[in-house]
Amino acid sequence: MSTELHLRLGSRVLQVGTAPDGTGIAATVDGTAHRVRVLGRSGSAAVAGASVEELALEIDGRPHRALVARLRDRVLVALAGRVYAFETGEAVAASGDRGGRSGTVVAPMPGKIVAVMVALGDTVEAGQPVLVLEAMKMETTLVAEVAGRVTALSAVAGTTVDAGAVLVAIAPPA
Amino acid sequence: MQRVLIANRGEIAVRVARACHEVGLAAVAVYSEADRGAPHTLAADAAVSIGGAPARESYLNVEALLAAARLSGADAVHPGYGFLAESAAFARAVEGAGLVWIGPPPAAIATMGDKLAARAAVEAARVPCVPGTELAPGDARAAARHAARLGYPVLVKAAAGGGGKGMRTVGSEAELAEALAAAGREAEAAFGDGRVYLEKLLVRPRHVEVQVLGDRHGTLVHLGERECSIQRRHQKIIEETPSPAVTARVRAELVGAALAAARAVGYVNAGTVEFLLDADGRFYFLEMNTRVQVEHPITELVTGVDIVAAQLRIATGAPLGFTQADVVPRGHAIEARLYAEDPAASFFPSAGPILALREPGGPGIRVDSGVATGSVVPLDYDPLLGKISAWGADRASAAARLGAALRETAVLGPTTNLAFLQDVIAHPAFLRGETHTGFLAEHFPAWRDRADDALAAALAAAVAVSRPVASAGDTPAAAPTPWETLGAWRLGR
Helix, strand or coil, rough: CCCCEEEEEEEEEEEEEEEECCCEEEEEEEEEEEEEEEEEEEEEEEEEEEEEEEEEEECEEEEEEEEEECCCCCCEEEECCCEEECCCHHHHHHCCCCCCCCCCCCCCCEEEEEECCCCCCEEEECCCCEEEEEEEEEEEEEEECEEEEEEEECCCCCECCCCCCCEEEEECCC | CEEEEEECCCCHHHHHHHHHHHHEEEEEEEEEEHHHHHHHHHHEEEEEEEEEECHHHHCHHHHHHHHHHHCCCCEEEEEECCCCCCCHHHHHHHHHHCCCEECCCHHHHHHHHHHHHHHHHHCCCCCCCCCCECCCCHHHHHHHHHHHHHHHCCCEECCCCEECCCCEEECCCHHHHHHHHHHHHHHHHHHHCCCCCECCCCCCCCCEEEEEEEEECEEEEEEEEEEEEEECCEEEEEEEEECCCCCCCCCCCHHHHHHHHHCCCCCCCCEEEEEEEEECCCCCEEEEECCCCCCCHHHHHHCCCCCCHHHHHHHHCCCCCCHHHCCCCEEEEEEEEEEEEEEECEECCCCCCCCCCEEECCEEEEEECCCCHHHECCCCCCCEEEEEEEEECHHHHHHHHHHHHHHEEEEEECCCCCCHHHHHCCHHEEEEEEECCHHHHHHHHCCCCCCCHHHHHHHHHHHHHCCCCCCCCCCCCCCCHHHHHHHCCCCCC
8 A cells, every 4th residue: 555645844844655565665755766674663552642663664775763653643753863753634735834933922831921021012023032931940931933013912920821822923014 | 777768759769769779778759649650659669649740749848758758667868859959947857857867967958058158158168159249139229230340241040049940141231130030030939039149150161060978977078070061041961070171280179179168068978069160270169069969970980989879878877988099080971961851942841741762771871760651751840851871981982972872762752852962962062072051052052953864754654654553542532632732832933
């Protein structure tokens, strides 16, 4: 069975195709052909909602050892001391490369807001600190990724926020 | 002394349990609600629940810890590092409950724990200190005056501090007020004491510290120095011994000053005297950490002394059992701290379940780990997962071994600094020994993972995806866990 997969890594999208071919796999990455052999796969297990396995692969004649965890919309691969967090799913294939910066400031993890440095309607520069979040006993300053005007502000000093909460929205100048 | 309660969690609790077992003592672990079933609880002979996930309710809860000691029949307490390790009040409470405190005398903790009292004590022993001054709370004008006198840049520090919390660098008067407020808030939150003081910031100093060990019979030895200049947020991530910058002449002065500082407070047990070392070989007392240090393994690797076992022996009242002449360091050791944090996003802490873990091995490699596959990195504590240390006959071979060990390591789940650590120790300036506390800001101002093997990783992902998941019953439900969604958020910078 051949498969076609779009994997987003940061702002890049890799298009990977695989098809069985004799004792190995004929693969393509962004149109370039590669020869893959599965030397071993083991330890397939479910951990905290992820499907995890260890793979021994030969890619274009070179051996690689990888740990792979599959989640709903992501595949994490640990290989040669680095982790590759690929986003998968239909949204990735549809959206293509995402080079742009975000006009929203989002809580990267649960924490407490200790200071808000902007007010609704303020004009901010890219890189300007907008609020201070405390998590794991450390304070982190979140900054505006884009220049513009603060059009929404849900952050209140002293309150606790969840990961992913949109705290500030910034509209770039028209 | 037969049964030791370990008032800590994570890798240091595992380390202490191992030492207890080596010397024939039973170990009792404690755990918060967030740490049920955590590796440190499995490393002990018994484990006692002490309260809720917030540290205040558990690992900082003196009453709960003493009750756990009573309940488990423990007759001694080892505090590890962090949490209550440098609380004189906790040490006194432990002794007041008739238990052995495995640490220095409470009076020594109290003196060294107050930066101003510590300065006064060591200055009296003719140990050089960094120029600095205490600040009256809320007096911004006086603060500005003092800062101008010291000359910018200055450092705002928590009087009760340690571990970089409540610390801010201030480059000019414009930044002073905000830094004072933030440092005061952090200090109040972390230590319950918002007092801060100002210190002259030395330019490109090295952080060099001396390990000392003293028994109750008057023996006090040093185990040489460690250099811990590679820091982010004023917290160490790479440490090594010996320091590439310390000459034999400087070392003799440095260890002499460290022993004088320890003697000045009647020090007993393991402790570390921290100094800043400038480019001219002048050094200044920074603080004394009155506990076992995170980076103690590298000293153990080069000296062969088991520092935690020595702590246990000293606490029983036994003599140290060796003298300064017996301490003969050999070779070089480097430690890398593996943190659940994102070096590409201001080192912001990461959390969640460890989905897969591979630890390194081989000659000269030591792993001190506090996590296992399936264990959860909670939001509530310092995100240190473990430490990987390498010993080599010389600095270059230790660095090469550490690099290979880190490359062999794998952690899936929370974002970690694993790749960053490899890039740091492979940097030409690091390999030349040109380390200073501003090293990361200078050489890694905006680090991004090079993603060298993205092609191979993408093919591995494709191979994994091309067959059904391990167990359909365990596939994620429709609602994503917070951990799954974490990766999509990016810090604004």
